[in-house]
Ligand SMILES: Nc1ncnc2c1ncn2[C@@H]1O[C@H](COP(=O)(O)OP(=O)(O)OP(=O)(O)O)[C@@H](O)[C@H]1O
């Protein structure tokens with residue numbers, strides 16, 4: 001069963017369509033990636049799912065229910081979390097306060113505390129910097145914080161927008177290890193990435209987006225060997 | 239009598255009232271970058287409501303402290319309602335509109351509130367009934383009255399309470415998160431509309447108490463009293479760095495002291511060409527000086543910074 005189902009999703013910015021009617025499904029418990037060039041409409045798609053852009057209600061189904069246009073804060077309560085492009089940490093809040101905001105919708109204080117400890121064990125660097133303001137963290141640390149913060153809401157569906165952007169290879173590896181660990185725990189993930197190879201390697205399915213349309217989709221292992229994908233996104237000419 | 243010490247005491251008293259009112263301006267600015275010029279009117283309504291209740295109870299056998307408390311308890315919810323209503327009716331529909339629109343609206347609301355007060359309480363000033371016995375203490379050649387002590391203590395309590403709320407509670411962290419980036423705050427599950435409404439309500443509650451304090455201090459309340467008081471508190475908020483809580487408190491106290499010292503010495507300094515009735519000028523001299531020399535205020539650094 002698909003936890004997330006997009007049916008002919010269209011998203012426009014003031015009359016100009018950035019997403020032109022896409023279909024996409026994310027099966028429960030799986031990691032699915034959405035790859036594509038700059039400006040393809042990946043971020044727009046994620047923002048629409050998270051309720052940040054107006055769309056037709058039926059175009060997005062989550063857990064079987066239409067959620068298109070539902071406001072973000074209500075979706076978080078229903079288990080949907082977005083780690084936005086560029087991380088979006090609260091720079092003037094401390095690391096711990098950022099994590100606390102991730103758990104804003106929860107009232108089970110004891111379980112939140114346990115999850116906080118878990119976030120720190122997942123990212124020991126954050127534990128060392130818990131009372132430092134988030135703006136002083138490095139890019140990689142901010143990405144850890146953004147992911148850790150999203151996990152604090154105990155999401156059923158996690159949307160990740162280019163978690164590897166601007167990070168050194170070692171840090172990218174660390175972030176991807178974490179994503180895999182989170183997926184193993186049963187969290188359903190829709191991952192948007194520029195780093196197509198890495199994304200396809202960790203995903204079960206992949207979608208390729210070009211100028212607002214899905215041009216290719218299938219099992220990730222098939223896409224990895226698809227000549228068109230190899231030529232356009234994996235930097236291999238053959 | 240020690241004029242210097244006396245003016246410091248007077249300045250601290252008024253300054254702590256300015257600080258509490260300035261918090262209302264700075265909190266709203268911090269969260270939606272709006273200068274709520276109608277905030278002074280909220281303070282006025284707080285004073286008027288409280289005076290009505292206090293006058294009604296003045297003939298009873300209740301102890302004065304309880305009578306004033308009853309006035310405060312009546313003023314606070316009324317002002318909270320006014321604060322909430324203005325946000326819902328006037329400002330929320332304009333969110334996302336060009337900045338000039340809510341600013342002009344704020345001025346409009348301020349005029350409307352003044353005229354409502356005029357209709358309800360007439361143009362005659364309300365006098366504070368003589369119920370509080372004059373208690374005063376001698377400190378190093380200056381005099382501090384019981385009312386002054388009460389005002390300073392109440393203000394400090396409210397400032398400490400607000401600071402704890404903003405920095406130590408989940409709701410307070412959510413307020414700061416919303417002020418930094420409302421979109422991301424929404425992604426955390428924060429209903430930013432509620433946070434913004436809450437900010438107005440808290441600011442209005444503080445304003446209500448400030449209104450009672452300043453009215454009690456001067457012994458009168460009048461439907462126009464909010465304008466000047468509001469402008470001074472706004473100057474205090476700018477002095478401290480608008481959007482910055484500690485700045486509003488510091489700015490308020492400093493402004494009160496500058497004003498009191500100015501009033502105390504202006505005669506000597508100008509060979510009695512100007513008298514202490516020119517004291518209102520100081521707030522605006524300070525405002526102009528800040529805008530010229532340090533537009534971000536004493537503690538402000540992040541005007542316009544929003545990720
Ligand atoms: N706020 C906006 N207003 C108008 N147009 C926008 C806005 N945001 C994005 N667009 C346009 O929509 C299209 C898709 O942008 P989007 O950010 O979704 O691409 P993307 O696939 O995430 O690209 P990247 O890989 O660079 O992040 C682009 O043409 C972009 O210029």
Ligand SMILES: [Mg+2]
Pocket residue numbers: 042043044085161162
């Ligand atoms: Mg993008």
